[in-house]
Amino acid sequence: MVRLFAHEDRFLVWQVKQLLDEKGIPCFIKNEYAIGAMGDLSPFDCLPEVWLTDDEWLPKATEFVYRLHEQPSLLQDWFCRQCGEENAGSFELCWRCGREPSHS
Numbered sequence: 220m221v222r223l224f225a226h227e228d229r230f231l232v233w234q235v236k237q238l239l240d241e242k243g244i245p246c247f248i249k250n251e252y253a254i255g256a257m258g259d260l261s262p263f264d265c266l267p268e269v270w271l272t273d274d275e276w277l278p279k280a281t282e283f284v285y286r287l288h289e290q291p292s293l294l295q296d297w298f299c300r301q302c303g304e305e306n307a308g309s310f311e312l313c314w315r316c317g318r319e320p321s322h323s
């Protein structure tokens with residue numbers, strides 16, 4: 220299992236969940252009701268989260284989430300050194316092979 224997405228806005232989290240359901244990607248929501256019942260916890264420790272049941276879906280799911288929230292970005296697109304794939308600037312890892320961008 221792997222965490223895909225977390226946001227304080229529960230609506231956004233549900234939007235992502237719904238999108239993944241449409242695409243047939245197995246996922247579930249964690250901490251859905253954490254806000255409002257957070258007690259002593261930092262809000263950042265209990266944001267509603269979308270988790271993937273199967274890690275293999277992570278690259279694809281990341282791409283869908285990115286498209287869902289696509290907006291003008293100051294981040295530069297980058298090319299993966301390992302597989303040559305072009306990645307959106309908001310990607311922390313290559314969506315195809317999972318490699319981190321080189322900052323050199």
Ligand SMILES: [Zn+2]
Binds near residue numbers: 301304313318
């Ligand atoms: Zn790559």
